[in-house]
Each structure stands twice: as C-alpha cells, then as structure tokens.
Amino acid sequence: MDKHQFEAWLENPTETDGDPELLAIMNQLEDLDHPDPGVAYWNHFQARLQQKIETRGLKPTRRHWRSWLTWGGFSLVTAALVFLVWMPRSSADPLTQLDTEALQFLESIYGQPELSQAPATDLEDYESWLELLEPDPSQDLYNLDSEETQLLLDAYQEG
C-alpha cells in the first residue's frame, strides 16, 4: 500500500482495499482505550478545577471604587494633576522660565542692556518682552523730520 492508496483509504475507508497489516494497525489504534476513571473521579475533577480557578485568582472580580485607592491609582491621579496644573502655565508663559544667563544672551543679540536688569518675575507677559526687544515707534528716531534725517545720513556716510 503506497502513500496515495493510504490517502484514498483515509478518504473512503469502506471502499478501498489496502494493505491488511496497515489497516489492522489503524484499527488497533482506534481500539486503544483509556480507562474510565469513574463517577467519583469526575465529581472530584470538577471540584478541583473550581478550587484551582479560585486559588490562581482567575475569577474576574468587580472593581469597587475603593480598589482605586492603591499606589497605582494614586500615581495616576497625581500624574493627571501635575499635567493639568503645570503644563498649561509653562506653555503659556515660557519666557518667565529664562534665567539671568539666558537674558544676557538675549542682550548680546539685541543690544538692550535693560534686559538682564529686568528680573524675570517682573515680566508678566510676552508683550512686555516685545516692548524691550523691539524699538518703540514713539521714540525720537521715529519722529525725525526730513532735514534731521538727512543730517544723520550724511554723518553716517562720512564715517
């Protein structure tokens, strides 16, 4: 009995003749029995299974609100509070976080000595910084008339 005949026998065991020895082995295998452990065993089986389910803590339990009073719950709530309180402040007013060194750096760029002298805490919002960094249109340079402007231009060109 070759492989194909065996496969054909598997498909149709009643219609195909084959190697009687192989078929006898298959029949013997089907007859291999397991002992029936009995009713008492099966009752005990069920009880032991239930016990194991409980011992291993597999049973799902409803979560009481008090169960959230754990370190895990506490950490979650703390993280949420930190995020809510700290994050919006820091993103709304980032310039208040600058230290003296950073202010001196800004001063070196923009050449405004008032910057480093102004304490960060006094700078309440972004507009107050802009006043320091940008020229004020109300200042004198903006109010020169054409003659004065020409004088300045000549002086600049001369050296």
Added chain:
Amino acid sequence: MAVDKHQVMAASTMVEPDVGEDQTHISAFLAGDEAAFNQLVLKYRKPVYAVAYRFTQNHEEADDLAQETFLRAYQSLVHFRGDSSLKTWLLRIVSNLSLNHLKSGRISKDSGGEPEEHALAADPTGLNQILEDEERLALRKAIAKLPPKQKETLMLKTFQDLTCEQVAEIMQCSIGTVKANLFNAVQKLKNMLGEARHG
C-alpha cells in the same frame, strides 16, 4: 467488523457538534455566569482527558493535563473567536500541552487520586490488565518511539470520530500534512512491530 466501525464513524462525522449550545454557554460565561463554564467542562472533560491519556498512557498525568486544559480555557475563552468548534479548540490545547509535557519529561505531582484506585474503578476484577496481550503492549511501546508530530497526528486521527480536516485544524497544518504524517507513522509502526515479532 472494521467496515461497521467505519460506517459508524462516517455517520457520526455527519453530525455537527452542537455549536449553538456551546456559543450560548460561552456568551453566558463571558457575561459573568460561572455555571455556564461548568456546563462546558461537563460536556468536554471526557474527550479532553481521553486525548491526554492517549498521549501519556498515565492517569495522573492525563488528569493533570485535562485540568490545565480547562484552566487555560477559562482564561482564554474571551479570545475564542469561534473559527473552529469549541471541541476542536479544547483538543488543540490538550494536544499541545500533552506534547510539551512529553518533551519536557516532567512528572506530574498533582493527581486526582491514586492511579490504582482509578484502575480498579474502571476494571474492578483487573481482568483487562491481564488480557492486555503482548501485541497491544508492543503497539504502545512502538507509538512511544514515534516522532512527536507523527505521534500527535496518529493519536488524534484514531481518536473518536475526528476527520483529517479536524485533525488538520487542531494541529494547524494542511490536510496533506496530516495524511503524510499518518502514512509515515503507520509505516514505522508496521516496521517496529515486525522487528519486535521477529527479534
């Protein structure tokens, strides 16, 4: 005689397992009804134990594996998608556990009682034990020597009314692989039994 048996097997494969009833129990269990899980255990504990026993040939180990199978099912039933029948799913679990158990060579410690006690319950006179002839013992020994995959295929295919398709589903391989494994396994058994007779 063999023809009658195969006719019975063929007829039994025509009857679909009660998938609807299983699904009802599964849904009830997932909704929190513990008793529904017990119903499933009651329904499938015998075939699960039988497969484990086929692999191990030992009551204590079969008992342990059957228990573990239902514990795994209890934990994983929420992931059961219903692609196969629940019976096939459970037999896949017990078959994998049995194979791993045989590979590890671990000896069971947690038994459901003394094995002698159960053997006596099944066979009070001890007659079956006596009547188990040399040929049967030789067959069991030969099966034990088969490669794991061939052994698994053979154990499942010759168990109850499983078809090649169902075995392929349990083993998660093709039907062709199942048939090839079976053929190779039976050929090896034939050779081993021949050697035992003549040697």
